[in-house]
Amino acid sequence: MSTNVLLPGFREAPLDEDFEEFYINMGPQHPSTHGALRLVLRLDGEKIIEVVPHLGYIHRGMEKQAEKLNYIQYIMMSDRQDYLTAIQNNLGVCLALEKGTKIGVPERAEYIRVILAELSRIASHLVFYACFGGDLGGQTVLLYGFKEREMIHDIFEEVTGSRLTTNFFRPGGSNKDIPDTFVPRVKALLKHLESALSDYDRLLTKNIAAMDRSVGVGVLSKEDAIAYGCSGPVLRASGVSYDVRKNDPYSIYASLDFKVPVFYNGDCYDRYLIRFEEMYESIKIIKQCIDKIPSGPYRSKEKPIFKLPNGSFYAATETAKGLYGTYVVSTGGNSPYRIHTRSPSFGNLAALNTMAKGQRLSDLVTILATIDPVIPEIDR
Amino acid sequence: MGIMPFIPKILDPVPGGKTIVNMVDYVVNWARANSLWPLTYGTSCCAIEMMSSSMARYDIARFGSEVFRDSPRQADLFIIAGTITKRMAPAVQMLWEQIPGPKYSIAMGACTISGGPFRYDNYAVVRGAEQVIPVDVFIPGCPPRPEALFHGLLKLREKIMKESSRNPWKEGALSESEERNRYKEAAAAWAELEKIKDEEMAIAREQFKSNPPENYVPYKAIRVQKETFPDIPLKENLQVGKSTESLFEIAKKYSPEIQIHTENNEILHLSVSKEQYFSLVESLKKDSEMNLDYLIDVTAVDYENHFELVAQLMSITLGHKVFIHVDLLKENVPEETKDNALLASVSSLVPLYPAAEFKEREVFEMFGIHFESHPDLRHLFLDEDFKGFPLRKDFKHPHIIPKPV
Numbered sequence A: 001m002s003t004n005v006l007l008p009g010f011r012e013a014p015l016d017e018d019f020e021e022f023y024i025n026m027g028p029q030h031p032s033t034h035g036a037l038r039l040v041l042r043l044d045g046e047k048i049i050e051v052v053p054h055l056g057y058i059h060r061g062m063e064k065q066a067e068k069l070n071y072i073q074y075i076m077m078s079d080r081q082d083y084l085t086a087i088q089n090n091l092g093v094c095l096a097l098e099k100g101t102k103i104g105v106p107e108r109a110e111y112i113r114v115i116l117a118e119l120s121r122i123a124s125h126l127v128f129y130a131c132f133g134g135d136l137g138g139q140t141v142l143l144y145g146f147k148e149r150e151m152i153h154d155i156f157e158e159v160t161g162s163r164l165t166t167n168f169f170r171p172g173g174s175n176k177d178i179p180d181t182f183v184p185r186v187k188a189l190l191k192h193l194e195s196a197l198s199d200y201d202r203l204l205t206k207n208i209a210a211m212d213r214s215v216g217v218g219v220l221s222k223e224d225a226i227a228y229g230c231s232g233p234v235l236r237a238s239g240v241s242y243d244v245r246k247n248d249p250y251s252i253y254a255s256l257d258f259k260v261p262v263f264y265n266g267d268c269y270d271r272y273l274i275r276f277e278e279m280y281e282s283i284k285i286i287k288q289c290i291d292k293i294p295s296g297p298y299r300s301k302e303k304p305i306f307k308l309p310n311g312s313f314y315a316a317t318e319t320a321k322g323l324y325g326t327y328v329v330s331t332g333g334n335s336p337y338r339i340h341t342r343s344p345s346f347g348n349l350a351a352l353n354t355m356a357k358g359q360r361l362s363d364l365v366t367i368l369a370t371i372d373p374v375i376p377e378i379d380r
Numbered sequence B: 001m002g003i004m005p006f007i008p009k010i011l012d013p014v015p016g017g018k019t020i021v022n023m024v025d026y027v028v029n030w031a032r033a034n035s036l037w038p039l040t041y042g043t044s045c046c047a048i049e050m051m052s053s054s055m056a057r058y059d060i061a062r063f064g065s066e067v068f069r070d071s072p073r074q075a076d077l078f079i080i081a082g083t084i085t086k087r088m089a090p091a092v093q094m095l096w097e098q099i100p101g102p103k104y105s106i107a108m109g110a111c112t113i114s115g116g117p118f119r120y121d122n123y124a125v126v127r128g129a130e131q132v133i134p135v136d137v138f139i140p141g142c143p144p145r146p147e148a149l150f151h152g153l154l155k156l157r158e159k160i161m162k163e164s165s166r167n168p169w170k171e172g173a174l175s176e177s178e179e180r181n182r183y184k185e186a187a188a189a190w191a192e193l194e195k196i197k198d199e200e201m202a203i204a205r206e207q208f209k210s211n212p213p214e215n216y217v218p219y220k221a222i223r224v225q226k227e228t229f230p231d232i233p234l235k236e237n238l239q240v241g242k243s244t245e246s247l248f249e250i251a252k253k254y255s256p257e258i259q260i261h262t263e264n265n266e267i268l269h270l271s272v273s274k275e276q277y278f279s280l281v282e283s284l285k286k287d288s289e290m291n292l293d294y295l296i297d298v299t300a301v302d303y304e305n306h307f308e309l310v311a312q313l314m315s316i317t318l319g320h321k322v323f324i325h326v327d328l329l330k331e332n333v334p335e336e337t338k339d340n341a342l343l344a345s346v347s348s349l350v351p352l353y354p355a356a357e358f359k360e361r362e363v364f365e366m367f368g369i370h371f372e373s374h375p376d377l378r379h380l381f382l383d384e385d386f387k388g389f390p391l392r393k394d395f396k397h398p399h400i401i402p403k404p405v
């Protein structure tokens, strides 16, 4: 392709005539784009000059459709945004609805919420671990990561009735109470998880091949991370300590003792390490909660017709991917006038070009894996 | 065991006698059915269940399908896992055409059957995979469990085993019309049967009532105790960062006319005019006490006569949030061109926050609001030639079918 023609979206000035510059299309069906993401790359040999994401291949028009659904039905939509952390998305939507209606949550429900949300964080990070290993070429890692995740999903299935799309929380608590077997099962899982995680740590963390491909690759500076609106592990791996659970606490996170891991290099390796640390912190949180689940009601009083008063309401939660915000505008009806999701992967993906610039083509796969995007959440 | 037990299955009587060809057919089918290589393709939630089914616990290798191929040219099974959007449909079609025959497809999940949760009131989702490519097996569920996928795989095997030289593999047909008329006939026949059944039941009930059997005790429903839940007031969140009053005082320094949009003690909602929008955000970002260095989101709401643009800002170091609302009056344009015309314009925040670039593109395509000095104002999620602006209240699209009530 002529060096002087820039495809839409590309901005860097054309290189000198003697550079071999060309474009490559990646996706929307590509094994390492984690679903329906399409990237157009501008390359100089193996080196990436610029990346332009083309989104919308899984744009399902959720926000428009939500205007026809009522509020409780919308909770189901949030499952299908980031299906790896469906339960945390449920929580995010419910918090926003509770702000609007001033419905409170009984103590027992708060504990249920926190335990399930943290379990889901571990499950999501395990998928990250698996895919990261898989994208680096380690098929074994891919198989292992999914093993413990299945155990977590067994618990979800017992509690919510579904493995993936949980649709469990409601404004004022949860849909159902937890079964009696919940506490012993979670305890058994935690015991198993700790030994499993240390095995996985040994398998990949100090693996020379994994380190070679991730240390110093895809560096994102602190300033860029903030400017591009990154959140979650991507932001914290660049040295910014912001976690909604700590800095803007919701539910009972303020009363729990946990650390927010922060790393300072901002490369792929740090983004990998931080998720590992977060899994240990999540285990710590669940341990604090599991013995203290109080008895009592699991939800507060239901309204026959759920309506929000006039106005706009906003709530943020920290999902495994980052800051998940729900902005609801109501005109008093029983379906939202406008509901908008601020999805964490969207912000994180915006920094892709900055991370990938100057890296080699094969590194892009590593970078994408450590951003850990879920495309339906971006496209909505 | 040998081949003997299978012989009757293989040899079916044909005019001209039993031939060895059937035997060859059997072997070919057996080979085909037991090593279906799927294409790595998944768009959304169902894809994760497809992944699980190939991992340790469920192990799709037991069924000979563990070799997930990244290239369609090496695959012979297309598991359509996840929603197909209108933008994705051409890619799906192209992938299918690139798979060499004989090839088979499994439609996994409600979305690929009928559009699933996105069937009604939706402008973006294709209602069923069969409108794009031919499908051999449908698996219901949202998402189907891995076991269900295996069941589908076994059904597909049965189908393959029925192929022969007289009934060779051929590409199936697409569903004829978008609303699937052929199912309507089946549904009508079904309704007819139901009606007959209802009538018969009514007669039987009458007979039962007029002539009840001896020692018949009428059924009495037991009232299930309804659970009662307490009424609990909402706990106020802890205040983070500066109080909204002090933030408002700071903001007032830069433009005295600004007002509070909504009273809220967690987030400062400011209402500002279109002209002052950019300069206010700029000075609030620079102000060391305010320090709004993080853009959470930019979004908009459509009202009858105006758009409301909402810029959600935060200070990542101090923790407080400020939401800035800008009312943008809709321009007057002729009624016919209104649907496709940009109705308002406002300055872009990209020079201050690079994060705004994608988000403003989303607002641009969804509402038709123009952003001045935006570096790359193109459609983001929708096709370049998409007509209309979906999140406007008066948006109409030929693809939408409203939900029947």
Ligand code: SF4
Binding pocket: A080, A165, B044, B045, B046, B047, B081, B082, B083, B108, B109, B110, B111, B112, B116, B117, B141, B142, B143, B144
């Ligand atoms: S059927 Fe359900 S789980 Fe599967 S892609 Fe559609 S919405 Fe997601």
